[in-house]
Amino acid sequence: MQILAFNGSPRNQGNTSEIIAAILEGARSKGAETAEVRLQDIDLKGCCGCLSCRKHFGFCAQRDDLSPYLEAIKGCAGMVVGCPIYMYRISGQMKLFVDRIYSLYANRPDGGYDSMVPQGKRYALAISQGAPNPDQYKKSIQYLAGMTGSGLGMEEVGRIIHADSQDHPAAGDKGLLEKAFEIGCRLLK
Numbered sequence: 384m385q386i387l388a389f390n391g392s393p394r395n396q397g398n399t400s401e402i403i404a405a406i407l408e409g410a411r412s413k414g415a416e417t418a419e420v421r422l423q424d425i426d427l428k429g430c431c432g433c434l435s436c437r438k439h440f441g442f443c444a445q446r447d448d449l450s451p452y453l454e455a456i457k458g459c460a461g462m463v464v465g466c467p468i469y470m471y472r473i474s475g476q477m478k479l480f481v482d483r484i485y486s487l488y489a490n491r492p493d494g495g496y497d498s499m500v501p502q503g504k505r506y507a508l509a510i511s512q513g514a515p516n517p518d519q520y521k522k523s524i525q526y527l528a529g530m531t532g533s534g535l536g537m538e539e540v541g542r543i544i545h546a547d548s549q550d551h552p553a554a555g556d557k558g559l560l561e562k563a564f565e566i567g568c569r570l571l572k
């Protein structure tokens with residue numbers, strides 16, 4: 384059973400990476416195999432707008448390092464989506480990923496979407512921000528949760544909103560990392 388993490392931070396040892404690492408450790412403690420995709424480190428192209436995925440639901444015609452991972456989402460047990468807040472929103476790396484996820488949505492005749500990903504999967508969110516108020520970027524965080532939850536049809540098992548990151552780095556926050564570990568434990572059924 385594999386848990387796939389998508390990391391939208393370019394910082395390999397930054398806050399998002401620390402939190403994702405703790406979540407994945409929790410998942411491994413329950414027997415999961417884990418893989419982390421650092422979006423900054425792969426050849427990741429943006430959606431080219433070809434709309435091929437509107438004819439062939441579930442398949443993205445853009446070929447790059449993300450292609451095998453878009454396929455892997457269909458077969459994984461769960462996902463972790465981690466991202467820092469950049470300029471009030473998700474990072475650019477994460478936005479490229481979210482746009483490509485459109486290929487996994489199928490149009491319904493009523494105007495909504497069905498997920499092309501088999502149901503029964505779980506997900507967790509890991510967000511890091513400089514601002515101290517964890518509610519400040521609710522909409523951006525809800526957008527990521529919506530992509531994975533209502534969009535792909537996965538069930539959320541928890542989220543970390545790490546705020547005030549400059550004064551309180553995730554690496555030194557034992558309570559936060561313990562909570563992240565526990566969330567990871569819930570990723571496998």
Ligand SMILES: Cc1cc2nc3c(=O)[nH]c(=O)nc-3n(C[C@H](O)[C@H](O)[C@H](O)COP(=O)(O)O)c2cc1C
Pocket residue numbers: 392393394396397398399400466467468469470471472511512513514515548549
């Ligand atoms: C380009 C850039 C833009 C940022 N914009 C915001 C912002 O709008 N609001 C905020 O609270 N923090 C902002 N930050 C701070 C980051 O969200 C914060 O440092 C976070 O902990 C970084 O996560 P990381 O260590 O995982 O990369 C910004 C940082 C950068 C580099």
